Amino acid sequence: MSEVRGKSRFIDGHTHHYFSNYSTLKLLKEEGYEGAAVLSYFPVKPSCRCTLKDLYTWLTQSEKERFKSLKLTPYIGLGIHPRNIYGKMEGEIKEIERNIEESAVIGEAGLEKGSIKEQVILKKQLKLARDYGKPVIIHTPRKNKQEIFELILKILEETRVKQEQVMIDHLTMNQLEKMENNTYYIGLTVQPGKLTQEKVYHIIESYPKLIDRIILNSDCGREPSDPLAVKKTVDFLLKREVDSLVLEKISRGNFINFIKIRE
Ligand SMILES: [Zn+2]
Ligand SMILES: [Zn+2]
Secondary structure, three states: OOHHHHHOOEEEEEEOHHHOOHHHHHHHHHOOEEEEEEEOOOOOOOOOHHHHHHHHHHHHHHHHHHHHHOOOEEEEEEOOOHHHOOOOOHHHHHHHHHOHHHOOEEEEEEOOOOOHHHHHHHHHHHHHHHHHOOOEEEEOOOOOHHHHHHHHHHHHHHHOOOHHHEEEOOOOHHHHHHHOOOOOEEEEEEOOOOEOHHHHHHHHHHOHHHHHHEEEEOOEOOOOOOOOHHHHHHHHHHHOOOOHHHHHHHHHHHHHHHHOOOO
């Protein structure tokens, strides 16, 4: 394959690899991955503050070390996924704040059903992002995606967090026209039930103006997902003769720009 591909280094912009075994991480290294975002999510509803507190410790300490032992860069995300909300979450917000220096990003935050409770918790996380200048990754749901996406845009405007600090994730073709009017980063998730490689190709062809803001990811965790989805999508797009500079941006460069430490 081409020289450019030989040098390729991939970063997966959204994973939950603490659910992955060591062999999977080793495979990432062997296949040319440089690192991955590893975002907070707990698969059952927490019964108390300790659940997410311990998850944050797991990610910022032992998961970080596991990545480093393989020379992979972990971009740790501390946040409250909307499916993990069980109360006011005040203790969890304090825990995120207490560990903020150990994190690269706030997330996975976002809305699932769009309830008032979810909106309040999202706003609290956006406030942390604004106060500490941290990037934030925002989940959009499969159900009612368009409606919830528009609600997220409204909340983002109200919270006045800098647009280049925010990645709105799991977007599809339907949301992209609106994304031409802002400067938020755009997460495209290649996973069964989300986007296919073919759909990513159509998005890239249809929205060339968005190339500098698109971030490919696998959302690889405990759902059916491919840990190599980013690399395989790049391979697919190369065969469709997508420019190698474009591929470098969507599989690595844009994420680096998004995640960089801000003043
Ligand atoms: Zn998500
Ligand atoms: Zn996720």
